[in-house]
Amino acid sequence: MPSVYVTATDAAYYAGVPVGTIWRWASEGRIGKTGKGKSARYSLFDLPKGRRDEITRELLEPGQAPPLPEGAKAA
Numbered sequence: 001m002p003s004v005y006v007t008a009t010d011a012a013y014y015a016g017v018p019v020g021t022i023w024r025w026a027s028e029g030r031i032g033k034t035g036k037g038k039s040a041r042y043s044l045f046d047l048p049k050g051r052r053d054e055i056t057r058e059l060l061e062p063g064q065a066p067p068l069p070e071g072a073k074a075a
Contacts, residue, residue, distance in 0.1 A: 005034055005041030016050020016062035024075050030066040 011031075012019045022042055026033040032043030048063025068074060 003032075004044040005032075006044050008040065008042060011042040011044070011047055014044065014049060014063075015047045016052070016059045025066060028075055029069040029072050 006014070008019045008022045011022045015022070022031070025031045026040075026042060031046035034041050034043075046066060048066060050059055050063045051061040052059055
């Protein structure tokens, strides 16, 4: 299966969390990341999908935080 990487903004919308949470999850090793700075992209397959209303797209429930890798500490 090919990898799909998205911007932090797109990742945050998909997961239903703030962009800062995406940055933190990546720094903790919870989600895959490629690139640095503004060119950084985040693995869509590692992200939990937030639940949204089918019509309004309003966030109903954010995605659950991915697990920490073994031996890693939360920020």
